[in-house]
Amino acid sequence: MNLHPVLQEVTERITERSRPGRAAYLARIDAARDNGPKRRHLSCGNLAHGFAACGTHDKDALRGNATPNIGIVTAYNDMLSAHQPYERYPELIRRLAREAGATAQVAGGVPAMCDGITQGQAGMELSLFSRDVIALSAAVALSHDMFDAGLYLGICDKIVPGLLIAALSFGHLPAIFVPSGPMPSGLPNEEKSKVRQQFAEGKATREQLLEAEAQSYHSPGTCTFYGTANSNQMLMEMMGLHLPGSSFVNPDTPLRDALTAAAVQRAVAISALGEDYTPAGRVIDERSIVNGIIGLNATGGSTNHLLHLVAIAAAAGITLTLEDFDAISRVTPLLARVYPNGYADVNHFHSAGGMPFLIGSLLDAGLLHEDVTTVWGGGMQAYRKMPQLDADGQLTWADPGESGNTNILRPATEPFQADGGLRVLEGNLGRSVIKVSSVPEDRHVIEAPAVVFHDQNDVRAAFERGELDRDFVAVVRFQGPRAIGMPELHKLTPTLGVLQGRGHRVALVTDGRMSGASGKIPAAIHVSPEAVDAGPLGKVRDGDMIRLDADAGTLDALVDADEWNAREFVHADLSASHSGLGRELFALMRNAVGAADAGAGVFGAPDVHHAADA
Structure with a gap:
């Protein structure tokens, strides 16, 4: 079977773009191999x-x-x-x-x-x-x-x-x-997830949650x-x-x-x-x-x-x-x-x-x-x-034969969906990625007012005060690699899951990470440039209408252009995240790290932002 033409085209584009770096890399490893065992x-x-x-x-x-x-x-x-x-x-x-x-x-x-x-x-x-x-x-x-x-x-x-x-x-x-x-296999993941959501709603005790987690990770x-x-x-x-x-x-x-x-x-x-x-x-x-x-x-x-x-490819001379x-x-x-x-x-x-x-x-x-x-x-x-x-x-x-369970694994002729669900989003809020492989189709587009946070714990606190029982986009900023090391924000998943389960249209926009466990919540993550580097998230105010459109590939604050351009960037005091538990030792990493869309590495990977493919 011939390779799909789009995959062939993308491979050729990567190869051409990477030619100088790849040639230098191969010359280096070939030289290291010379003369036999060291x-x-x-x-x-x-x-x-x-x-x-x-x-x-x-x-x-x-x-x-x-x-x-x-x-x-x-x-x-x-x-x-x-x-x-x-x-x-x-x-x-x-x-x-x-x-x-x-x-x-x-x-x-x-x-x-x-x-x-x-x-x-x-x-x-x-x-x-x-x-x-x-x-x-x-x-x-x-x-x-x-x-x-x-x-x-x-x-x-x-x-x-x-x-x-x-x-x-x-x-x-x-x-x-x-x-x-x-x-x-231990406690089924769906059962564990239900207990997590029950705990988020105050319907399960900490002891019940711990028991569920212990049965899952056992x-x-x-x-x-x-x-x-x-x-x-x-x-x-x-x-x-x-x-x-x-x-x-x-x-x-x-x-x-x-x-x-x-x-x-x-x-x-x-x-x-x-x-x-x-x-x-x-x-x-x-x-x-x-x-x-x-x-x-x-x-x-x-x-x-x-x-x-992106970082692995750069280590092999590939952009x-x-x-x-x-x-x-x-x-x-x-x-x-x-x-x-x-x-x-x-x-x-x-x-x-x-x-x-x-x-x-x-x-x-x-x-x-x-x-x-x-x-x-x-x-x-x-x-x-x-x-x-x-x-x-x-x-x-x-030979493994046919799939043993087509509810779990299917051939390419009968996929669960036609594409893999990874999307790049761009707009006046910057550049980000989203995974929609398990996001319901009626949640691929979310347009709702922003509620701005500088700490994921504040989202939970607002939820417990009853302030989030509505449609909204949680903008959780100052979470990027240069700000505080780009932590994952899984703590938000049960809270946002509860609200989506109540019928609200909710989404997350962040310069932090969400990993593969974001599940059914539309989450625009890795927003670049990050807020600490005067990224556009630093201009968002509570109440701004945010439109996340995974189908069109856009991420925008629906604010008048003149007003948007005139706005000043908000700054945050991040000192509490720069010391304690060894974090003070990582100042050199925060100062040296590259942007998320370039792999968020410290080894001088090339800036691939909008890399030309011509």
Whole structure:
């Protein structure tokens, strides 16, 4: 099947726009690969330090230049459910590497914070910046220059993007991302959501809410709703950095361990000393980035990736714009309904055919680049197979067949909707994005008076005072990356959900984030320029009529142009968000961060705002 002409056109546009940066990037990683393993260039003292803690067998192997050495970069900690299973991975990987004729060392660890724990708390203001801290930490780990390939152990929101940015900085090294899998299904997400809304209305106690949350998040493994963590896993598979079908296999199972063993064996094979050298910087190219965006739309994935994919692409010398997301979204059908875009969780999605079915369906419809480089080899065709254990316990792959549940997963010929639901909005309030894959069609256009807030907690307080029982647009400003680190505003979801459930026409407009869990509430997020940088949100006053039109792609304050132009910008005292809980240490990040539409990074990514495609 030939590739859809719009996808071909967008890919060519990205390639042409990125040509100078991509050429410079490839020249850099090619130069880094020259002269073989870097260990041979280390002094005797350097090398002795590098293997001093190893056992005799590994020391002997590392003295020479013929044995691949695999660097493990891990986000393990035992507080976060998604990362707790990684506790036993280093020893397992070292043993498996020896069996494959290689060695492996933990190169270093990276921080891993949980947005579920920090949601609505001060720590959330460090969350987005943790992505770039993770990239820096992984770079420190790899800077010892002892390795021929890398295995990256990370799952959640900013962790995988940060690890991938680092892996691309060391793009001459092959890189395989090794998932640990989702926890088994607990309390259904819809039931949890109902209790949250009941609590917001004062109809459930804190003890009832805590019990519902504990039944939902109940064991080791990734949370089972389809937020950024599971969107990360989808992306790694769509972009060829996972083994086929490995994203959503539960932790601590024989199949999970077999997939980890296969990942180690494959890392040895594609290492700089292996038979199929496959550097990360060649796996991630314009085509694999487009495949990732297609996957994001086909599954209704997290809007956080409109930040992360731009930053990831920039790390590989590729310039991505929000218009690319919009154009791809318009021709990519929505094939999955996973909470908050449906009732199912990722375990149900996987059981219905999961990533192999999704990828196969997209390939058959000409909606995916097939001829890409992957860590497994064989292009994307290899990724339409589901892993399983045969009667002898050996790892095999099989055709997933038809969808096991068409209420969760459908072929491209029978989509839930014709497009992926990601839109760029522009108008006199700036430039933003919206995800409408689960927003009711009669809420795609909201025109209502503004109620302006500078703190998400003030929205809840106004709701409790009975001031919001009406149509309105909540303008929550001074939430951007330069202001306070661009926290997610999930705390608003139950409140706005209650009001929409009462029949009111409500929406959110913010320079903050809402992730993939905004669900049924129309939310114009990532507004750029942000209010702290004299962005237009700073001109909005209570009572201004705001029109959010997801169909037309517009976001405007319906204010007379002369009056609008004459208005002064409001300023806010943000000092309370600049200290405490470590926030004072991140002033350099707030001062250096780029705009949201350029990936909100601190590494000097190009300004892609309205990048010319001519």
